[in-house]
Amino acid sequence: MSAPEKKSKKELTIEQKINRRNFISFASFTVLAAGAFEGWRWLYKSPEEAAGGITAGARVPLRRALNQTELIFRRVFSPNHLVKTYPKSMAAKHVRVNSDIGVEAAKKFDPATWTLKVIKKGGEVLQITLQELMALPKTEIVYDFKCVEGWDQISHWGGVKFSDFIKHFQLDEYTKMEYVGMETPDKTYYLGLDMPSAMHPQTMLAYEMNDKLLPLEHGAPLRLIIPVKYGIKNIKRIGTISFSNNRPKDYWAERGYDYYSGL
Numbered sequence: 001m002s003a004p005e006k007k008s009k010k011e012l013t014i015e016q017k018i019n020r021r022n023f024i025s026f027a028s029f030t031v032l033a034a035g036a037f038e039g040w041r042w043l044y045k046s047p048e049e050a051a052g053g054i055t056a057g058a059r060v061p062l063r064r065a066l067n068q069t070e071l072i073f074r075r076v077f078s079p080n081h082l083v084k085t086y087p088k089s090m091a092a093k094h095v096r097v098n099s100d101i102g103v104e105a106a107k108k109f110d111p112a113t114w115t116l117k118v119i120k121k122g123g124e125v126l127q128i129t130l131q132e133l134m135a136l137p138k139t140e141i142v143y144d145f146k147c148v149e150g151w152d153q154i155s156h157w158g159g160v161k162f163s164d165f166i167k168h169f170q171l172d173e174y175t176k177m178e179y180v181g182m183e184t185p186d187k188t189y190y191l192g193l194d195m196p197s198a199m200h201p202q203t204m205l206a207y208e209m210n211d212k213l214l215p216l217e218h219g220a221p222l223r224l225i226i227p228v229k230y231g232i233k234n235i236k237r238i239g240t241i242s243f244s245n246n247r248p249k250d251y252w253a254e255r256g257y258d259y260y261s262g263l
């Protein structure tokens, strides 16, 4: 006969095991929830960046995190890394109009009298017509345009590569500077771009959408299409381009958004 099974006193019954697991789960959940709440409270109570700077309006720790992210993004950035493109047939026929600062329908604007202004050293201003830009080699792209507000849309644009524009107008020396600044003719929308992103082979000064000249609400006569960035950096109706070693002022960075806004 076999010896009776010896049951260790320490062994728990199934029920005890379940109770113990339940306790552990609840305890960990409570600790994590309290931690998350404290973290949120800490962030919420942390000071906000001062107004009036190049970046403003974000909680200081958040801005620090954004700046750290930028450093990582910049390290992995490569002009050889291209944004995914699609066949023309996939481009949206009805392209969403998102925001209209500096291109408001109520504002009188005549594309025919427009010129692109490039601020050179010593304040010299180069004035370029749309015809001059359209005479340069044309480039097209169909890609997924992404807005920070959470929507994206495959869209089709045509224009001149920013790097071709630089070469043609002999602005090469300015690409040694760190930033490009752009603003609408009325100066109400403005932004800054790091030079490597501006010179990326898919960045273009666009004058066409879906094979037709840009409609006013999409930024006629000339807008920026910069696929390596979120929508906010794709300025509609460019009036002025400038170059600088300091971050140019940026409408959305002043309102708490990431200055870099890379994808």
Ligand SMILES: Nc1nc2c(c(=O)[nH]1)N[C@H]1C(S)=C(S)[C@@H](COP(=O)(O)O)O[C@H]1N2
Pocket (backbone or CB within 6 Å): 095, 096, 097, 098, 099, 100, 101, 102, 103, 146, 147, 148, 184, 189, 217, 218, 219, 231, 232, 233, 234, 235, 236, 237
């Ligand atoms: N001048 C100007 N450019 C702008 C904006 C704006 O309000 N004014 N909004 C930006 C934002 S947030 C997005 S998502 C895209 C939208 O471009 P779309 O209206 O052509 O879709 O334009 C960007 N460029």
Ligand SMILES: [Mo]
Pocket (backbone or CB within 6 Å): 098, 146, 147, 148, 149, 231, 232
């Ligand atoms: Mo956007």
